[in-house]
Amino acid sequence: MTTSNNKKSYRGLFLTWAILTIAGALVGIFGPSRLMPRSMSDNMHLTILTMVVFTVAAAPVAAGVYASALYALRHWAHKGSEVPPSGPAVRENAMFVTTWLIVSTLLTVFLLIWGLGALAVDNSSTGKNPLVVDVTGQQWVWSFSYPGTHVSSPQLYLPDNREVEFRVTSKDVTHGFWIVNMGIQVDANVGVITTIHTTPDKLGLFNIRCEQFCGLNHAFMVTVGHVLTPSQFASWLSSQPQQA
């Protein structure tokens, strides 16, 4: 293979890479957000954004591997039953290895910085008058109670735009409390209270599913929740039967 040929064909490699990168980035931008459930909280907005950013960041890397593999197949594949002649005896290429290491380290550092930043945002709490909800998992029913009100319910009702702190526990085995539309989950453990918090910012219906295997009817340990306006929430709360 002559040098000019090489240059020409490496252009092909670059083109394949570029096309695949763009395709990957497009999938990243439009794919997950289409598939993922309606976002109803600050955490879920961040989750979807992270998904998009990571996919776009991964696209050139994956495209690089695919393009090289396709390029190798296109140019160096040797068909037939006879053994091909030996290739060039290249054992090392310090430049290439170093570049690869630097690039992959930089990418990892980027992922880490983004991840730690997102984690900090995810965990940050406004601390302003959060609504506390006690969540109890029992095979295979969720129940929610609102401390200080004697109200409990098999469905979750939340006011809009107010931070909610969930205190999650279990009566029997480990369950996984997951608000699908709010991007938060934490296990419900026996004898332990785990907490998570989020701030709903869209009105409407959302799904709650158990994401930790909990036995016979695990698939049916589901319920729904409602985000209401603060006044609707107050009237719902007062309309509920009081439990001792």
Next chain:
Amino acid sequence: MSIDTESEHAAHGGHDDGHHEPPEVVDGRQKMGVWLFIGGDMIGLSAILFTFLYLRGVNTDGHWMSMWGYTGHPYSYYYNILDVKGGSIPNATLIKVGPLSAGLNWFVTVLTVLSAGIIWMAERGLRATKNVKSYTTMAGIATAVTILSIVYGIIQLQHIPQIFTAHNDSLTMAYTAYDSAMMAVDGSVVIHLFILAFLGLGLTIRSARGVINGTKWYQARLVRLFWVWVAISSVIASLVTTTVNTIH
């Protein structure tokens, strides 16, 4: 791969050479094998002690050595009350079991260390004096000491107190977190002691039959390596379990 065919026959005289490796090569390989098994066993011990310390660490609210339930009677006593007479058992009380006897624990450990010392002395004697008879005797003594430590190890396991708990009409037996962890630690020690007893018995018989002797002592050394490790692990386990045993 390039094979240097010139030196092949120079290095090895006959045709059958290499099928019989020199004994010291085989011995070295077996020693490495024993060390690797000891390495795996070290992970096992650390995992057990991790369990012990983890359970200690999470039970800061008094559940480490105590539990709501009943004790003092055998299972059948409560079973009769519940299922035969149809009554209800009295209210559960908070039972504090307290730490197991550190003396008994250390007694088993000291016996293990003693047997390890004997087996080490015996091996040194064998290599120095080539006297197989005294080796057989000492290996026999070490085995007997090990069997004694097995007996006390089992006695120790039997001293772990059972507690009965009842919910509605079903009665269950249980152990506190401390007792559970102790059962893992002591159970592991007893299983290791069984292996030592087997190995000690083997050394005794083999040296009595002359398979182990003044020139072929390598197996004695391999067994001693493992034996000393078991003794050390027993000491480590006892150190941890008898120092981290406050009730609160």
Next chain:
Amino acid sequence: MNRSKSLGVALASVLLGGGALALAGFALSSASPHQAALNCIPSQTAAHTCSLSLSTFPDSMAGEQGNNGGVHPDWVSYSNDNLAVPANTTVDVTINQYDSGGSLNNTFFDRVMGTVGGVAIIDGKTVSSVDPTNVGHTFTLRGIPGSGKTLFVSVPLPADSNTKPVNIGQGQYTKPVVVQFSFKTGSKAVYEWNCEFPCGSTREGQFGEAMSAYGYMSGTLTVN
């Protein structure tokens, strides 16, 4: 081997293997118990109303588990597990509760929830909740058909403290507590129901054995 022969091998592998797998699947499927459905009996008097009658037993001698109580004669059981009701109908349920009881581990379930009027009739008395320390079982129905519509019904069944003996099947029981309630079904869906009183006997939450096994203290409600 030439190509056509190879293709033959490929085809044979897929057909033979697929056939063997289908057989294995059939065997697995038939080894998995599916009980015959108990259909809701339409009311003669009122439109869109039907009635279901169930029982809860302290053992398995009178339920669906067979003459000798099946593999686990001592496990608590519901009389039926697979229930079928019509869509958009009021279902009147009567449960004869023959078992003793104790304390709920989650007092949430001492309430009557999701029934018509939020009440149940227990031995003739209309109640909206019961004593949480004296419950035998619960009938708790939930599940999600997918579109956000939910059906949640939970009725506590108080413990049976009667002494008058009754014989049903091969089981000997005492006169039951009778619990009656109604709920309304929506569109077609499959729901699961189970008992939320901890009546299994393993240590974690008393939810083992009969509580965790198909066909004892749980079942399916099909709306069709």
Next chain:
Amino acid sequence: MTTTLEHTKTASIPQGGGLARRQNFLTGLIGGAIFAWLFWFLAHHFLDATSRTWSDEVAASVTLGWIIGFWLGIGALNAPGRWLIGKNNTRADDLYLAGQGQGKSRYWKFTTDHKVVGVQYIIMTMVLLGSGGILAMAIRTELIVPGNHFVNQQVYNGFIAVHGMLMILALIVAVAGPWGNFVMPIMCGARDMAFPRLNALSLWTLVGAAALLLTTLAVGSLTMGWVVLEPIANQAGVGMDFFAMAIIVFTVSTTVAGVNTICTVLTMRTKGMTLSRLPIFVWGAIIAAALGLYAFPYFSLVEAMTLMDRTFSTSFFVANAGGEGWLQANLFWLMGHPEVYVILLPAVAALFEIAAVMSRKPVFSYRTAVAGMTGLAGLSILVWAHHMFTTGWAPTLGGPFMLTTELISIPTGLFFLVLIGTLWRGNIWMKLPTVWMFGFIANFIIAGVTGIYLSDIPLDDQLHGTMFVTAHFHYVFVGSVLFGAVAALAFWFPKVTGRYLNEFLGRISFWLVFIGVQVTFLAMFASGLKGMPRRYSSYALIFEHTNFITTIGAYIIMAGMLVLLGAVITSWNKGEPSGPNPWHANSLEWLVPTPPPLENFDVLPVITEDPYNYGEELVRS
């Protein structure tokens, strides 16, 4: 190339020899059955005389009886017994144990020859993959439409637990078992493994464990997932006792095999086989073995504790008695994450080997390859809590574990560097192993990228416990490890049988499995993103389409694997003859006759350079 190495002189076949020489798999089964019954009788009599069904104590006793009886029956305990009474094996004994002059029957015996053990591992891998595959098809059939129509949810829960564990076992042994035993000692220039009897012990112990695991479904309800989640494992039926004992027995097998592999590589290399001249596959095998030696003690301990909770009423995982479910999660994942690399590394190393031979080039950056594998193994023991991000255990450790987890992408990236670098400008011989290797490259990048999502805690808070995770690790295990394993099978098949694995059938199989994997698991990613949790026996209508596609894809994979099975069966005896070195490779396993004679080498070779001297001046032979 290989002409001067003759078959070992046949020593006279020993005649007679008593009971010990009549033991085989059948006597093992009989022994196991007798002891299982005996232990059942004793346990039932002394521990549990009243119950009509099995209690946990009885079930655990039966499993113990089975494995002891199986060991006795097959002859695994002969060696310790003979050691105890001071009898050493003669050379004739050793040769008999190695299967000399016993024809095909040696494959059914406690045979110590590493090549026999290697073939037995091939069969065991196929048995485990096959039975796990049947369960996979059952699971997908159940999920083809919403609702529990095919089996009920209790049976389904058993399927997911046993499918998971069978496949984990299958993949742990899929590359390291057959090729770590058949070719690895020859690659090092050894006559056998370091401890041939332990080698046979590890194989037959695996058989004993697999038998226990396969019976769990028949014995009772398994409501705990393959990870044996606590505290729910405390609720499961007696099948759980079989399950736990199967794992404990299995860890005995892997520990013994790991010690054997390490000792073989470190002490049995022939003269001149320095560590830097080792074929790269040997590096993968030894690093995986060392990692396994670290990881599996946690596995046996956590299962032993599960069994103790169930039989002795201890409280390791019982919260109201002072135990904790998170303890199980910690111990399990301390084992569980290294175990992923115990599975992955041999497959990757085999692919390095294949890439070099098939592209007629040296392994690109051999040192990077070894460093990458070592680094991955080292990092993998520091990442276990990333499986527990959403459990609520130690939220403050989330950041550090995210760090270690994301660092893993650096050594993983080096694998692509080595593979692509080796292929680059080579003359890539497009035979069956190469084809499957390209499949690996395509799938492994998807596995890697989706792994990055899951390592990020805010994203994991949405994706953990969903089908997204399931799809991710199936891209790792099916898309990557299985492809590597099939490539290795196609590559070394001629060395075992003297025949090629049918190229045409192999390619049909490749395309079916490759397409099937994309269809199945891309749709499964979609299910996960939409919000479908894993281990669901039934699901809401919004997941209908993606699940249907996944099931169709799974059937395509099944068809592909069946074609592969057909190819293996037909090629084994009737395939195209390959000669001793079909790929014109230079490593030692190709320079001995096919099939390699007992004890491999007539005269041990002396090595002067590594096997990757393609295109270099020094090429000889």
